[in-house]
Amino acid sequence: MPADPADEAPLTSDEDIQRVTIGPLTPHNAPIVLVKYDSRWPKLFAREACRIRAAPASLAIRVEHVGETSVPGLAMPRLGPR
Helix, strand or coil: CCCCHHHCCCCCCHHHHHHCCCCCCCCCCCCCEEECCCCCHHHHHHHHHHHHHHCCCCCCCCCCCCCHHHCCCCCEEECCCC
16 A cells, blocks of 8 residues: 555655655756646646556556646746747
């Protein structure tokens, strides 16, 4: 049975984060640009959720849309190239 997240200590230091991170920590050294809400995001999520559920040997019990793109009207940071 998975551990209850409420039982875990919060990550409060770089060492804590590194302990639970796969691979090296890489600083984000680029500008962060906010982009306006895009009404296509819910449909894009629905498409990707279907692809995940349909994948061979999918172990996905639940696929949820969370974060900036799940909140109508909320801008989101663009972290990658345009």
